[in-house]
Amino acid sequence: MSLLELDNIVVEFPTRRGPLEAVKGLSLDLDEGEILGLVGESGAGKSITGAAITGLIEPPGLIRSGEVRLRGARIDNLPPEKMRRIRGKEIGAIFQDPLTSLNPVYTVGEQLIDTMRVHLGFDHKAARQRAIDWLAEVGIPAPEARLDQYPHQFSGGMRQRVVIALALCAEPKLIIADEPTTALDVSVQAQILALLKRLCRENGTAVVLVTHDMGVIAETADRVAVMYAGRLVEIGDVKQVIEEPLHPYTRGLMASIPQIGNRDRRLTQIEGAMPGLRNPAPGCAFAPRCPRAMEHCHSLRPAPQDAGTGQVACHLYGETA
Amino acid sequence: MFAFLIRRIIQAALVMLVVASIAFLMFRFLGDPISNLLPEDATVQDRAEMREKMGLNDPVLVQYGRFIVDAAQGDFGQSYRNNRPVSDLLAERFPATAELVLVAASLALALGIPLGIYTALNPRGWLSQGLQVVSLLGISVPTFVTGILLILVFSVTLGWLPSFGRGTVVDLGWWTTGFLTTSGLKALILPAIMLALFQMTLIMRLVRAEMLEVLRADYIKFAKARGIPNRMLHFKYALKNTLIPVMTIFGLQLGGLIAFAIITETVFQWPGMGFLFIQAVNFTDVPVMAAYLVLVSFIFVVINTLVDLLYNVADPRLRAERTPARGV
Numbered sequence: 160m161s162l163l164e165l166d167n168i169v170v171e172f173p174t175r176r177g178p179l180e181a182v183k184g185l186s187l188d189l190d191e192g193e194i195l196g197l198v199g200e201s202g203a204g205k206s207i208t209g210a211a212i213t214g215l216i217e218p219p220g221l222i223r224s225g226e227v228r229l230r231g232a233r234i235d236n237l238p239p240e241k242m243r244r245i246r247g248k249e250i251g252a253i254f255q256d257p258l259t260s261l262n263p264v265y266t267v268g269e270q271l272i273d274t275m276r277v278h279l280g281f282d283h284k285a286a287r288q289r290a291i292d293w294l295a296e297v298g299i300p301a302p303e304a305r306l307d308q309y310p311h312q313f314s315g316g317m318r319q320r321v322v323i324a325l326a327l328c329a330e331p332k333l334i335i336a337d338e339p340t341t342a343l344d345v346s347v348q349a350q351i352l353a354l355l356k357r358l359c360r361e362n363g364t365a366v367v368l369v370t371h372d373m374g375v376i377a378e379t380a381d382r383v384a385v386m387y388a389g390r391l392v393e394i395g396d397v398k399q400v401i402e403e404p405l406h407p408y409t410r411g412l413m414a415s416i417p418q419i420g421n422r423d424r425r426l427t428q429i430e431g432a433m434p435g436l437r438n439p440a441p442g443c444a445f446a447p448r449c450p451r452a453m454e455h456c457h458s459l460r461p462a463p464q465d466a467g468t469g470q471v472a473c474h475l476y477g478e479t480a
Numbered sequence: 481m482f483a484f485l486i487r488r489i490i491q492a493a494l495v496m497l498v499v500a501s502i503a504f505l506m507f508r509f510l511g512d513p514i515s516n517l518l519p520e521d522a523t524v525q526d527r528a529e530m531r532e533k534m535g536l537n538d539p540v541l542v543q544y545g546r547f548i549v550d551a552a553q554g555d556f557g558q559s560y561r562n563n564r565p566v567s568d569l570l571a572e573r574f575p576a577t578a579e580l581v582l583v584a585a586s587l588a589l590a591l592g593i594p595l596g597i598y599t600a601l602n603p604r605g606w607l608s609q610g611l612q613v614v615s616l617l618g619i620s621v622p623t624f625v626t627g628i629l630l631i632l633v634f635s636v637t638l639g640w641l642p643s644f645g646r647g648t649v650v651d652l653g654w655w656t657t658g659f660l661t662t663s664g665l666k667a668l669i670l671p672a673i674m675l676a677l678f679q680m681t682l683i684m685r686l687v688r689a690e691m692l693e694v695l696r697a698d699y700i701k702f703a704k705a706r707g708i709p710n711r712m713l714h715f716k717y718a719l720k721n722t723l724i725p726v727m728t729i730f731g732l733q734l735g736g737l738i739a740f741a742i743i744t745e746t747v748f749q750w751p752g753m754g755f756l757f758i759q760a761v762n763f764t765d766v767p768v769m770a771a772y773l774v775l776v777s778f779i780f781v782v783i784n785t786l787v788d789l790l791y792n793v794a795d796p797r798l799r800a801e802r803t804p805a806r807g808v
Contacts, residue, residue: 247707
């Protein structure tokens with residue numbers, strides 16, 4: 160059984176001019192210990208998908224239909240108190256900005272201790288010892304002294320290490336990491352990713368890594384899911400998706416990554432912009448920008464079908480081609 | 481921390497010097513005290529003697545220096561009206577004002593903070609919306625109006641509470657208190673409510689706005705994503721961040737409570753410093769006015785210095801100014 164299943168989920172934001180669908184029927188599976196990269200440009204619905212898994216979609220947004228299952232049990236319709244027990248304990252989360260993710264008026268130790276006491280039933284002394292171990296585990300020197308310091312006394316990279324410790328300290332089986340390195344220096348990014356990857360491998364924690372950075376995906380993920388305008392356009396093993404992308408959008412995405420040593424070449428860009436959420440077209444959402452669009456692409460929406468190492472939603476593949 | 485304290489004390493001393501100078505100017509511009517002090521039929525001879533005795537013939541700078549030195553020792557001279565030392569008058573009246581302000585401030589905090597938290601946590605509830613409207617009234621209706629309305633309802637119509645005075649007070653030698661007798665406590669209720677109402681609504685609205693802001697912060701979202709229970713999330717993680725700015729405003733307001741107790745004391749004939757001040761204004765009793773001005777400023781300065789110190793204790797970001805961030 161998969162650890163996490165998203166079954167055709169639709170996330171909707173009611174507005175004065177009618178509902179907007181930010182995620183339009185997304186299905187995904189995630190195995191224990193697997194690292195899945197979720198990529199796409201801004202507004203593709205990646206972060207909302209992450210929020211849907213943790214049950215933290217900002218009201219008035221809501222999951223209109225579909226199911227989120229953790230080890231086969233539905234979690235998207237749990238009462239708030241039950242969902243709270245799952246958060247932190249079963250599903251952890253890491254957010255983008257380590258500078259604002261930590262409470263400025265409590266020591267990092269206190270925040271770690273609170274989290275562990277809530278979920279693991281430790282007494283204060285045991286939790287404190289575990290907190291020191293965790294700081295050491297995420298590579299913070301002199302953890303005993305650092306435990307009683309406040310977030311502002313840590314640098315950005317160190318703070319993100321603390322954030323990782325906080326997300327992992329109640330030993331969840333799944334982490335939703337939403338752009339965990341975007342706010343960091345490039346030199347620190349790789350360290351943080353390596354740390355996250357090592358800890359998750361050691362503990363058998365699965366990760367949904369939300370990012371728009373293909374470099375991060377290539378370095379970290381086992382599989383990649385590419386989102387466009389609220390839908391999955393391609394999913395497959397990281398090697399295949401990066402080296403032999405199937406969907407024209409994924410190809411465009413890969414081609415637009417700058418390569419070192421290739422100064423003369425102009426960067427490839429995908430012409431146009433992602434369509435707005437209002438008045439969605441009946442066909443493939445990417446068709447207006449697609450270099451290989453065919454006539455029926457504009458009228459008929461392609462269904463995901465098996466291709467390569469995973470699935471792709473494109474008329475170029477399969478029987479409709 | 482020590483350097484900070486020294487710096488603040490020097491600043492405070494400078495502020496007090498400026499205030500004292502303004503107080504001194506009142507002596508120069510508010511008419512000739514001799515005409516108030518002597519009977520109408522006093523001779524020119526009498527006037528000249530009085531003038532000499534009070535040192536009014538000395539150069540201005542000498543008078544100024546004398547005033548500052550005396551004031552620094554708590555000596556503000558004689559009241560023109562009562563012919564008693566001003567410091568005695570103020571010392572007599574201070575407990576009344578202090579008790580009134582203490583009760584009003586406690587009331588404002590004890591109600592304002594919980595109501596602010598409640599309205600922030602349940603922004604759409606009908607009770608919150610109602611409180612918001614009522615608080616708008618509390619902020620906009622002038623305090624003397626609420627005072628008079630309170631008297632009308634609870635003293636005149638219902639006859640439950642006295643409309644003026646402090647009731648029976650107990651003299652402890654250095655302090656007279658109304659806390660120890662029933663009539664003293666009853667007399668406190670209406671003036672305290674009148675004085676507290678504005679502050680309470682202000683604090684409530686401030687706490688609400690700050691708390692709503694804090695609840696949107698990333699660290700609250702992250703704490704929520706870690707499954708921190710709501711009670712801890714609201715009353716530990718959010719509340720401390722909320723109260724730090726509220727503390728500053730309240731410090732300023734506390735000084736204001738003492739100063740603007742003048743109106744409450746006038747409405748309720750409360751024998752405090754404010755009432756004394758109003759009487760002094762009516763009689764152009766300049767030494768009392770000057771002393772009141774200096775004293776209220778002094779209280780302001782002390783409270784604000786204390787708030788700054790508290791701020792240092794409450795907010796770790798200010799405390800650890802000499803511990804730079806380390807590591808990657």
